[in-house]
Amino acid sequence: MNATTRSPQPPLTRSVEDYLKSVFHLTSQGGFATTSDIAEMLSVAPPSVSGMMKRLSETGLIEHVPYRGVQLTPQGRRAALQMIRRHRILESYLTSKLGYDWGDVHVEAEQLEHAVSEKLIGRMADALGEPRYDPHGAPIPTAAGEIEEAELVRLAETKVGSSVVLQEVGDENTERLHYLAEQGLTPGVHLAVIDRQPFNGPTIVRLGDGTTRVVGQELALLLLCRPVDGE
Amino acid sequence: MNATTRSPQPPLTRSVEDYLKSVFHLTSQGGFATTSDIAEMLSVAPPSVSGMMKRLSETGLIEHVPYRGVQLTPQGRRAALQMIRRHRILESYLTSKLGYDWGDVHVEAEQLEHAVSEKLIGRMADALGEPRYDPHGAPIPTAAGEIEEAELVRLAETKVGSSVVLQEVGDENTERLHYLAEQGLTPGVHLAVIDRQPFNGPTIVRLGDGTTRVVGQELALLLLCRPVDGE
DNA sequence: ACAGGCTGTTAGGCTAGCCTAAGTCTCAAA
DNA sequence: TTTGAGACTTAGGCTAGCCTAACAGCCTGT
Numbered sequence: 001m002n003a004t005t006r007s008p009q010p011p012l013t014r015s016v017e018d019y020l021k022s023v024f025h026l027t028s029q030g031g032f033a034t035t036s037d038i039a040e041m042l043s044v045a046p047p048s049v050s051g052m053m054k055r056l057s058e059t060g061l062i063e064h065v066p067y068r069g070v071q072l073t074p075q076g077r078r079a080a081l082q083m084i085r086r087h088r089i090l091e092s093y094l095t096s097k098l099g100y101d102w103g104d105v106h107v108e109a110e111q112l113e114h115a116v117s118e119k120l121i122g123r124m125a126d127a128l129g130e131p132r133y134d135p136h137g138a139p140i141p142t143a144a145g146e147i148e149e150a151e152l153v154r155l156a157e158t159k160v161g162s163s164v165v166l167q168e169v170g171d172e173n174t175e176r177l178h179y180l181a182e183q184g185l186t187p188g189v190h191l192a193v194i195d196r197q198p199f200n201g202p203t204i205v206r207l208g209d210g211t212t213r214v215v216g217q218e219l220a221l222l223l224l225c226r227p228v229d230g231e
Numbered sequence: 232m233n234a235t236t237r238s239p240q241p242p243l244t245r246s247v248e249d250y251l252k253s254v255f256h257l258t259s260q261g262g263f264a265t266t267s268d269i270a271e272m273l274s275v276a277p278p279s280v281s282g283m284m285k286r287l288s289e290t291g292l293i294e295h296v297p298y299r300g301v302q303l304t305p306q307g308r309r310a311a312l313q314m315i316r317r318h319r320i321l322e323s324y325l326t327s328k329l330g331y332d333w334g335d336v337h338v339e340a341e342q343l344e345h346a347v348s349e350k351l352i353g354r355m356a357d358a359l360g361e362p363r364y365d366p367h368g369a370p371i372p373t374a375a376g377e378i379e380e381a382e383l384v385r386l387a388e389t390k391v392g393s394s395v396v397l398q399e400v401g402d403e404n405t406e407r408l409h410y411l412a413e414q415g416l417t418p419g420v421h422l423a424v425i426d427r428q429p430f431n432g433p434t435i436v437r438l439g440d441g442t443t444r445v446v447g448q449e450l451a452l453l454l455l456c457r458p459v460d461g462e
Numbered sequence: 463a464c465a466g467g468c469t470g471t472t473a474g475g476c477t478a479g480c481c482t483a484a485g486t487c488t489c490a491a492a
Numbered sequence: 493t494t495t496g497a498g499a500c501t502t503a504g505g506c507t508a509g510c511c512t513a514a515c516a517g518c519c520t521g522t
Binding site for chain 1: 325329330331339342345346348350351
């Protein structure tokens with residue numbers, strides 16, 4: 001009679017939803033999410049995280065190895081993916097249908113994702129034609145809870161001389177997103193990596209229109225690219 | 232240095248927003264909202280209301296006369312109208328743009344109204360062409376906080392022989408709304424009051440298409456009508 | 463005028479979620 | 493092998509918001 005066998009789940013609180021999302025993101029490369037990383041991501045003190053982790057492992061949403069970190073259980077992963085789906089559908093909808101700028105959607109979606117019903121998300125997805133990527137290029141989980149896992153490489157780590165397509169911008173900061181949009185660095189754009197300065201210096205790329213951009217290391221780490229074949 | 236002079240207001244909690252809305256609705260005919268009416272409307276116990284009323288009058292949102300009831304201060308009224316605007320814009324948007332049925336929008340809007348930003352409400356209102364009434368015919372407060380106050384009469388209280396236009400359905404119950412829609416009793420419809428049975432019996436009306444409806448007292452109290460001139 | 467019933471308030475307790483302060487564990491470097 | 497820094501947890505306390513039980517005020521009927 002462990003926790004996962006209880007059928008009628010109480011609805012998750014807003015707070016729990018946020019913790020699950022954080023754990024999902026922090027473990028997306030595999031491994032454990034640490035207390036302090038979660039605390040930082042959610043802007044709470046570490047003991048708050050310890051306390052919540054205790055509760056969440058009791059309800060079977062996470063696996064907690066004390067002093068090591070946490071991972072999502074299948075049930076927790078399902079819940080996290082549902083939240084991420086909501087978030088990304090909302091971002092897409094606000095952008096396409098209500099004229100939001102891709103730099104502004106995140107904050108709004110962050111609030112709404114806790115309040116929308118599955119039905120509403122379904123209607124929005126439908127109105128958008130079941131989009132597969134959000135405005136930042138991140139894959140949208142399906143209603144069934146499946147998410148595409150692409151092998152992307154950060155622009156900062158691409159080989160000089162290679163050709164890539166900017167696939168996803170792994171950031172939600174409004175100012176950075178506005179800057180990137182100004183520079184024409186949005187998902188789908190084709191980039192030729194023509195140079196990179198030493199000592200974590202900027203990467204220099206050429207866009208499809210022949211113009212070049214100098215992309216500092218900080219930003220180049222956020223730009224996730226798909227290598228183009230033939231290179 | 233009373234509460235209303237403090238400039239930087241903390242954001243209202245979800246709970247506070249709900250209390251203010253209740254007080255607004257309960258005092259819309261003038262007078263005081265009582266503890267027990269608020270408790271019933273929000274499905275909480277009366278002492279919870281007493282406690283909240285204490286806090287709200289300390290923050291200057293309501294005026295509390297112990298053992299009498301409460302009224303909104305101008306500041307409380309402003310906040311309540313903002314919530315009502317959000318609710319009604321959301322209902323309108325969900326109905327027009329996302330194919331929601333007028334019986335289902337209320338529950339969804341009830342959740343969303345606490346999460347949407349003013350900006351989003353503005354975008355939705357804009358997309359709808361600044362609607363003045365929600366799908367139930369209720370007036371939508373302006374962004375400036377003004378609301379139309381029409382003199383409507385319940386269908387149950389109309390004079391036999393008079394002619395009215397159904398203006399607003401003062402109810403949010405899904406089943407009742409579905410039933411009314413089936414009967415063609417939706418805002419804007421023209422009704423001739425042709426008879427009423429005694430002892431709070433049903434009202435009999437004729438629609439524009441010549442068909443008649445027998446409307447029981449319970450429903451007839453929810454149908455708010457505008458008398459048509461010339462009778 | 464006052465008793466009883468209803469409504470409202472106070473008292474006291476609970477949970478979720480947050481905090482700070484004070485331990486406890488781990489691991490790497492000496 | 494020991495030790496210390498840093499990460500984690502436990503202890504204890506706070507607020508918001510809810511509850512039930514007990515008390516207080518109001519008002520109507522006699």
